[in-house]
Amino acid sequence: QQQVKQSPQSLIVQKGGISIINCAYENTAFDYFPWYQQFPGKGPALLIAIRPDVSEKKEGRFTISFNKSAKQFSLHIMDSQPGDSATYFCAALARIQGAQKLVFGQGTRLTINP
Amino acid sequence: KAGVTQTPRYLIKTRGQQVTLSCSPISGHRSVSWYQQTPGQGLQFLFEYFSETQRNKGNFPGRFSGRQFSNSRSEMNVSTLELGDSALYLCASSFGDRRVGELFFGEGSRLTVL
Numbered sequence: 756q757q758q759v760k761q762s763p764q765s766l767i768v769q770k771g772g773i774s775i776i777n778c779a780y781e782n783t784a785f786d787y788f789p790w791y792q793q794f795p796g797k798g799p800a801l802l803i804a805i806r807p808d809v810s811e812k813k814e815g816r817f818t819i820s821f822n823k824s825a826k827q828f829s830l831h832i833m834d835s836q837p838g839d840s841a842t843y844f845c846a847a848l849a850r851i852q853g854a855q856k857l858v859f860g861q862g863t864r865l866t867i868n869p
Numbered sequence: 870k871a872g873v874t875q876t877p878r879y880l881i882k883t884r885g886q887q888v889t890l891s892c893s894p895i896s897g898h899r900s901v902s903w904y905q906q907t908p909g910q911g912l913q914f915l916f917e918y919f920s921e922t923q924r925n926k927g928n929f930p931g932r933f934s935g936r937q938f939s940n941s942r943s944e945m946n947v948s949t950l951e952l953g954d955s956a957l958y959l960c961a962s963s964f965g966d967r968r969v970g971e972l973f974f975g976e977g978s979r980l981t982v983l
Contacts, residue, residue, distance in 0.1 A: 801972065856914045
């Protein structure tokens with residue numbers, strides 16, 4: 756119930772294309788769903804996040820789609836650029852009496868071919 | 870605004886030794902969380918500290934411990950190191966009591982156990 760399943764493990768997209776990464780969860784108590792971007796040798800950087808009371812959030816070329824009934828959410832990167840090549844992690848926030856803990860998906864290694 | 874600072878960035882230890890890692894959170898953040906990142910297990914939650922108190926703990930053995938100081942800086946300690954402790958240890962800071970879930974990660978401390 757504390758797992759977040761992420762797919763695909765790796766993804767290759769042509770420059771200008773749309774990159775789509777999917778995540779699914781079981782625990783309905785999760786109430787915050789961020790996406791992180793990680794470059795080699797760096798820590799994960801918060802990219803975009805959504806709360807379950809909305810179905811979509813867009814920031815620039817990045818969009819999260821959220822389907823509460825299906826317990827799934829996805830990241831769409833429009834007009835993908837070589838600089839977007841990185842590992843992407845979805846996550847879900849579990850809160851217990853004020854404490855917060857992120858449960859991460861296994862990550863997707865995205866490569867954008869020029 | 871300075872980001873999350875972790876020291877040391879790299880270290881090599883031998884089995885049986887102990888190690889202390891340090892984290893300075895973003896100014897104004899009172900919550901510090903620690904995560905272990907490995908290729909096989911991904912990002913795993915270790916513990917969270919808020920105002921010098923441990924609020925949450927992950928499923929790691931007692932060899933892993935931490936503390937937080939009054940200035941919100943945090944340290945984690947791993948005693949009796951094992952080969953499997955080789956990993957990237959990430960610290961994340963957040964307000965802890967508002968904008969819940971917005972965690973900002975440092976670049977990590979890469980520990981190699983020989």
